[in-house]
Amino acid sequence: MSQQKNLSVITEFSDALPVGICVIDRKRKILIWNRTLAEWSGHLSEVMVGENLMELYPDLNTPSYRSRIDQVMDGGPPAVFSSQLHRSFIPCTKADGTSRVQQTSVIRYAGGNPDHPCAMIIIEDVTDLDHEIRSVRQMKDQALLEVQERKKAEEALENLNAKLNLLSSVTRHDILNKIMVIDGFLGFAEDLTSDATQAEYLRHVRAAAMVIQNILLFNRQYEQLGIEDAGWFSIDTLIETLDTEERLPIYSACKGVSIYCDPMLEKVFYNLYDNALRHAMGATRIDLACQPSSSGLLIAWEDDGSGIPEDDKEEIFKRGFGKNTGMGLFLVREILAITGIAITETGEEGKGARFEISVPEGAYRIANPA
Amino acid sequence: MEIDPLDLDAICELVNIGVGKAAGILSEMTGSVIELTIPNVSIYSQDEFSQILSQIGKDRYSAISLDFQGVFSGMTYSIFPAESAHVLIDAVTGDEISDNEYERPFSSIDAETLKEIGNILINGVMGSITNVLQSQLTYSLPSYCEADIPALIQNVRQEHREAVLLAETHMFIRNLNIEGKILIIMGAESFETLVRRVREISRG
Numbered sequence: 001m002s003q004q005k006n007l008s009v010i011t012e013f014s015d016a017l018p019v020g021i022c023v024i025d026r027k028r029k030i031l032i033w034n035r036t037l038a039e040w041s042g043h044l045s046e047v048m049v050g051e052n053l054m055e056l057y058p059d060l061n062t063p064s065y066r067s068r069i070d071q072v073m074d075g076g077p078p079a080v081f082s083s084q085l086h087r088s089f090i091p092c093t094k095a096d097g098t099s100r101v102q103q104t105s106v107i108r109y110a111g112g113n114p115d116h117p118c119a120m121i122i123i124e125d126v127t128d129l130d131h132e133i134r135s136v137r138q139m140k141d142q143a144l145l146e147v148q149e150r151k152k153a154e155e156a157l158e159n160l161n162a163k164l165n166l167l168s169s170v171t172r173h174d175i176l177n178k179i180m181v182i183d184g185f186l187g188f189a190e191d192l193t194s195d196a197t198q199a200e201y202l203r204h205v206r207a208a209a210m211v212i213q214n215i216l217l218f219n220r221q222y223e224q225l226g227i228e229d230a231g232w233f234s235i236d237t238l239i240e241t242l243d244t245e246e247r248l249p250i251y252s253a254c255k256g257v258s259i260y261c262d263p264m265l266e267k268v269f270y271n272l273y274d275n276a277l278r279h280a281m282g283a284t285r286i287d288l289a290c291q292p293s294s295s296g297l298l299i300a301w302e303d304d305g306s307g308i309p310e311d312d313k314e315e316i317f318k319r320g321f322g323k324n325t326g327m328g329l330f331l332v333r334e335i336l337a338i339t340g341i342a343i344t345e346t347g348e349e350g351k352g353a354r355f356e357i358s359v360p361e362g363a364y365r366i367a368n369p370a
Numbered sequence: 371m372e373i374d375p376l377d378l379d380a381i382c383e384l385v386n387i388g389v390g391k392a393a394g395i396l397s398e399m400t401g402s403v404i405e406l407t408i409p410n411v412s413i414y415s416q417d418e419f420s421q422i423l424s425q426i427g428k429d430r431y432s433a434i435s436l437d438f439q440g441v442f443s444g445m446t447y448s449i450f451p452a453e454s455a456h457v458l459i460d461a462v463t464g465d466e467i468s469d470n471e472y473e474r475p476f477s478s479i480d481a482e483t484l485k486e487i488g489n490i491l492i493n494g495v496m497g498s499i500t501n502v503l504q505s506q507l508t509y510s511l512p513s514y515c516e517a518d519i520p521a522l523i524q525n526v527r528q529e530h531r532e533a534v535l536l537a538e539t540h541m542f543i544r545n546l547n548i549e550g551k552i553l554i555i556m557g558a559e560s561f562e563t564l565v566r567r568v569r570e571i572s573r574g
Contacts, residue, residue, distance in 0.1 A: 064398045076388040078512065080511070080512055082482040084483040085399060085462060085463065085478075085486055130479060135476070
């Protein structure tokens with residue numbers, strides 16, 4: 001088949017394709033300009049065939065195009081021109097005035113006559129794809145920008161928080177020092193006074209100073225909540241560190257159990273034990289049990305003392321409740337809540353107090369017995 | 371076929387000429403100076419393929435492939451580790467280079483860009499080789515994939531995977547160091563043809 005016949009067959013097929021096709025000879029004369037390319041460029045095939053491609057589109061004379069097309073013509077591998085590095089091989093404007101983004105391949109076509117090779121330029125329209133990817137990128141860039149701004153805001157908040165903590169710590173320290181002085185001098189004044197009414201007033205003043213001291217000490221502890229990352233803590237290890245008294249021993253059945261909690265977990269058991277020592281009248285022992293439940297793990301802390309009246313069961317967890325500092329059980333609940341652990345009192349008045357600690361799934365582990 | 375250091379030197383020179391030509395085109399195209407280091411070339415026979423893994427690792431690569439047929443048949447790959455591929459795309463397109471995006475998957479437009487860069491590198495090297503062979507080859511259109519080295523080798527027709535020429539180079543764009551490799555996987559006969567022609571030219 002002659003080259004002319006070959007070209008005629010290719011023209012017929014290329015007119016049916018949804019890609020732009022242009023065939024040029026070694027001198028860059030246009031041999032085929034298919035229907036799609038005619039529509040995209042606005043130039044009819046009848047006008048384009050026979051024209052010199054490089055004269056019509058001078059940008060193609062730059063080395064990045066010319067040398068690569070030469071290479072193809074000389075028998076080299078096909079050349080591809082991506083849309084990111086070459087927005088369009090043949091500039092084409094869409095009806096809305098925007099440019100058609102293109103992806104182009106140039107392949108050699110001997111056409112039955114190796115002495116007169118041609119090159120076939122195949123142009124794909126990737127405008128929609130390009131816009132889609134660019135819009136996704138823009139969204140991603142916007143999201144990244146927001147994340148960066150949020151990080152900056154978080155850093156600013158952290159700095160501010162650190163300053164407030166420093167101020168709070170210094171102030172607390174100074175007030176505690178002064179309270180110690182007040183306490184000392186009130187003690188002297190009480191000793192020196194012979195007036196019973198005056199002594200009574202001084203005791204009230206001193207008690208009020210002690211309340212202020214307790215509030216500040218609680219404040220110091222509360223400030224540490226959530227400061228350090230939560231971690232895994234063995235219940236038995238924490239119980240062993242408690243300074244227990246002979247009259248109120250702890251019997252633990254929680255061997256190998258660890259829970260995921262704020263590092264202040266030791267304060268939980270310290271406060272529960274301190275609470276029992278102070279308020280569990282007649283108690284002789286504390287039992288600690290760990291039992292998997294439908295929602296996780298149930299840790300029961302139980303004494304055999306006087307128990308808690310029905311009306312107080314929820315009140316005891318409120319700040320300021322009770323005869324001592326009124327902070328202990330409030331702090332206990334706050335510490336546990338950081339990692340989603342709940343605590344309630346379910347004992348029976350007269351039979352003893354029972355604190356149930358509900359640990360959610362995933363926040364406890366039980367070591368296999370050796 | 372046994373090859374001596376002189377053969378390897380001559381093949382290295384061939385690859386270097388091709389890579390140099392590619393660097394010129396890439397520099398012109400991107401408007402940035404792109405330098406490619408002299409490639410480190412090594413050749414492996416079929417029973418030495420496992421050594422390629424020990425030399426360049428088991429990572430997945432962004433690979434641009436070109437199949438060729440004729441007196442010299444096989445497949446050429448231009449491959450880039452994922453991080454280098456991301457840096458390369460950002461560098462040649464002039465995008466801002468961000469450190470935290472190297473895990474992101476490649477979009478089809480990214481793949482097209484890599485395909486063009488790989489195409490330029492491969493065409494440079496294959497141009498040098500065909501000049502020496504003085505023979506016309508038939509080529510496929512380049513294509514893009516992401517795979518590890520064994521999968522890339524497996525992808526080549528069995529009779530065309532009896533020898534591997536590995537050329538390792540580094541590309542410097544805007545002070546960025548980008549790692550890239552060219553793998554030419556070919557049949558034993560093709561390899562012998564190449565070495566024979568190289569000897570004829572280099573030793574007269």
